[in-house]
Amino acid sequence: MLITDAALVDGRVRDVRVEGERISAVERGLTPDSDERVIPADGRLLFPGAIDVHVHFREPGFPHKETWETGSRSAAAGGVTTVVDQPNTDPATTTGAGFDAKATLAEASLVDYGINGGVTPDWEPDVLFDRPIFALGEVFLADSTGEMGIDAELFAEAVDRARDAGATVTVHAENADLFDEAAIESLEDDSDADSPPSSPTGRSAPADAWSAYRTAEAEIDAIERAVAVANDADAPVHVAHTSTPEGVDAAVDAGATCEVTPHHLFLSREDLPRLGTFGRMNPPLRSEDRRAALFERVADGTVDVIATDHAPHTVEEKEQPLLEAPSGVPGVETMLPLLLETVRQGRLEPERVRDLVAATPAKLFDLPQKGKVEPGRDADLVLVDPDRPRETQAGGLHSKAGWTPFEGLWGVFPELTMVRGTVVYTRDPETGAETFGPAVGENVRPEE
Numbered sequence: 001m002l003i004t005d006a007a008l009v010d011g012r013v014r015d016v017r018v019e020g021e022r023i024s025a026v027e028r029g030l031t032p033d034s035d036e037r038v039i040p041a042d043g044r045l046l047f048p049g050a051i052d053v054h055v056h057f058r059e060p061g062f063p064h065k066e067t068w069e070t071g072s073r074s075a076a077a078g079g080v081t082t083v084v085d086q087p088n089t090d091p092a093t094t095t096g097a098g099f100d101a102k103a104t105l106a107e108a109s110l111v112d113y114g115i116n117g118g119v120t121p122d123w124e125p126d127v128l129f130d131r132p133i134f135a136l137g138e139v140f141l142a143d144s145t146g147e148m149g150i151d152a153e154l155f156a157e158a159v160d161r162a163r164d165a166g167a168t169v170t171v172h173a174e175n176a177d178l179f180d181e182a183a184i185e186s187l188e189d190d191s192d193a194d195s196p197p198s199s200p201t202g203r204s205a206p207a208d209a210w211s212a213y214r215t216a217e218a219e220i221d222a223i224e225r226a227v228a229v230a231n232d233a234d235a236p237v238h239v240a241h242t243s244t245p246e247g248v249d250a251a252v253d254a255g256a257t258c259e260v261t262p263h264h265l266f267l268s269r270e271d272l273p274r275l276g277t278f279g280r281m282n283p284p285l286r287s288e289d290r291r292a293a294l295f296e297r298v299a300d301g302t303v304d305v306i307a308t309d310h311a312p313h314t315v316e317e318k319e320q321p322l323l324e325a326p327s328g329v330p331g332v333e334t335m336l337p338l339l340l341e342t343v344r345q346g347r348l349e350p351e352r353v354r355d356l357v358a359a360t361p362a363k364l365f366d367l368p369q370k371g372k373v374e375p376g377r378d379a380d381l382v383l384v385d386p387d388r389p390r391e392t393q394a395g396g397l398h399s400k401a402g403w404t405p406f407e408g409l410w411g412v413f414p415e416l417t418m419v420r421g422t423v424v425y426t427r428d429p430e431t432g433a434e435t436f437g438p439a440v441g442e443n444v445r446p447e448e
């Protein structure tokens with residue numbers, strides 16, 4: 001296959017040859033062989049497939065929210081060619097049986113995938129580390145919250161085991177002791193009232209009650225504690241979905257790496273009157289000042305990675321009152337389009353976006369075959385017209401969730417996505433007609 005006249009992130013225009021699963025040449029003036037398929041890029045942008053190191057594809061256990069097929073279609077249509085799935089499925093990926101159940105279902109994936117092993121009091125570390133797990137995560141240092149939270153002692157044990165196995169620990173850092181219970185107490189008092197909810201957030205809930213409850217201080221404190229434990233053990237730690245600039249600084253200053261989600265980058269507490277319970281996630285949306293400071297740290301290179309925490313729930317589930325609505329928003333399909341729109345607006349450099357969603361995750365998680373458009377690497381490629389954005393609309397997305405918190409925001413969406421040389425998604429920009437390719441996704445894991 002030959003992709004002609006493709007613009008690369010550094011502005012060079014090159015022909016890109018794909019042989020089998022790999023890129024074999026990135027040069028000028030390549031001529032097609034007689035039997036070679038030619039894809040004319042005509043100066044459009046050829047971007048490396050994005051690597052989303054934080055998704056919840058919900059199988060096994062919750063196929064009404066998402067399946068490996070629908071989640072990976074959503075990824076492919078958003079230019080994500082590798083995902084890393086988190087362990088809070090049913091069964092959880094904390095035992096050999098849990099891993100095996102997920103590994104079988106993941107064979108339905110159109111994109112490559114890693115499977116994280118989880119840590120709970122009944123986890124099976126010996127068995128898990130015998131399996132091809134990607135990393136440990138997201139390990140929830142939060143004492144006991146019913147969300148796979150673990151205490152400091154078990155966290156320290158997990159860090160030791162991961163270090164010995166050469167694995168990274170990805171941590172969800174929120175200290176429940178520092179949550180502001182007063183922010184939601186009045187909602188609990190109201191739960192028996194028989195009047196119907198007057199707003200999506202429930203009767204008397206201020207729109208941003210969840211943000212007031214799960215405080216910034218709870219995140220910052222937990223990051224400091226988690227990174228200190230990892231540093232004591234001389235183990236690599238990666239802080240998931242860092243929602244505050246102070247949290248980013250705490251992680252980076254202590255030598256850890258961190259990720260930021262698109263929702264913490266593009267949404268704030270000011271969006272909650274519109275989003276209602278659809279804007280409930282953990283950690284929650286922060287103030288507009290914190291959001292802007294987070295964007296600065298993304299633009300200047302302080303933040304290592306953008307990952308989505310794609311956590312789909314149905315509309316019916318999210319329409320419940322605030323305390324019953326589950327936490328989480330979908331995002332795997334909109335991450336790259338929203339970031340490429342900021343490039344179009346001149347707010348981020350294209351190379352920076354390449355690093356945030358492809359090159360740096362490939363480097364941090366030892367995937368040397370991925371992350372850049374270079375000879376010898378996997379042909380994980382995304383073709384986009386950088387000057388042709390369209391409005392994000394839930395009806396045009398492919399997650400089972402059926403809604404998006406980014407409704408109405410502009411994005412630069414892919415026209416073609418390829419996973420190791422196989423075209424898994426196309427969209428005709430004139431007609432909007434789409435095609436999906438076969439389930440070629442394979443389990444990938446950090447190189448030893």
Ligand SMILES: [Zn+2]
Pocket residue numbers: 054056086138309311
């Ligand atoms: Zn998550």
